[in-house]
Amino acid sequence: MIPKFEKLTSRAVPLPIENIDTDQIIPARFLKATERKGFGDNLFRDWRYDEEGRPVADFPLNNNCRFGGEILVAGRNFGCGSSREHAAWALFDYGFRVVVSSFFADIFRGNALNNGLLPLTVSDGFLAAMLTEIAANNNAKFEVDLEAQTITILSTRQSESFEIDAYKKKCLLGGLDDVDYLVTLAPEIKDFENGKLKLEN
Template sequence: MEKFEKLTGIAAPMPLVNIDTDMIIPKNFLKTIKRTGLGVNAFAEMRYNDDGSENPDFVLNKDQYRQAQIIVAGDNFGCGSSREHAPWALADFGIKAVISTSFADIFFNNCFKNGMLPIVLPQEQIDVLMKDSEKGSNARMTIDLEAQEITTSDGEVIKFDVDAFKKHCLLEGLDDIGLTMNKAAAIDTFETQAAQARPWV
């Protein structure tokens, strides 16, 4: 998993509340178990018209937000069914951080496992970031995970909290498999000792 240390990028304003996992990646795209290739279908029902053409009113279809790496969202982002395809789709699109007043628990934890940073802030700070994101591609935010700070395009600094263990995993680029592989030596020692103690197993 790619390390998340400091990100400077375009933030897309998405003030809708209760953006659920079916809105993020509709159920008809859940047939794959691959983490790649889902980005083109992220937000498909809002992003495309019935004839397959792009909806010009959807924020990520606007020229200034096509390269967005941050979403500033309304309350309760990622609610609904517990599909891991939702963070897969966002990550494949290029989203590396989502900022909201709250997240559904399963989606929140799945973000960390897929190298994406979900940030919870009070509404008044979301309002500041939403206004900043509405400036378009010339207004870039910086998220410094080590310092736990967001810097707006105007230089305003907003602090955020993050669980220490989850922060460590993102900074080191460790998913569940990576965490296990960090213990490879201890696992090998255990297996050797177990084989010696119970050779009949």
């Protein structure tokens, strides 16, 4: 019951800053909803808008040429800090389907995978190549093929394969949900509990 991840060709939005923490992705004051919707409006709120709520001209999300890009290309250690899943929700709600970085923080990576947002780890070299391509051509397109586990810069056909664990790949491709799966394991979990109790007593 998560959105299925389809093969994707898209422009990309560059954000070549390192250590982007989840407080920047979505500040704490916007975590007060009791429903999971509308978080995209406040994505990167304090970098994207000034104190008066006006768009900051040189922030990449405010650049017309970037609108519609489904791939965010960010510096290393993306998503560090708070475990707020709202960060993944905000990115997805805004329209991103892939975040490319050379290194992801653990909890963010897990949260993204659980929401149909692909955290795609590339080499530092490939990350640099993507950023160069975007700088040279606003309209540069990239292809992400999860089935084949490859990402390609279409204009140059430069391609790199990426890793993802088999279970999470299956979930993303099939739109499968961990909760539904875990509920089917109830009898096995019950047996496990009984065995564990015996060990402790």
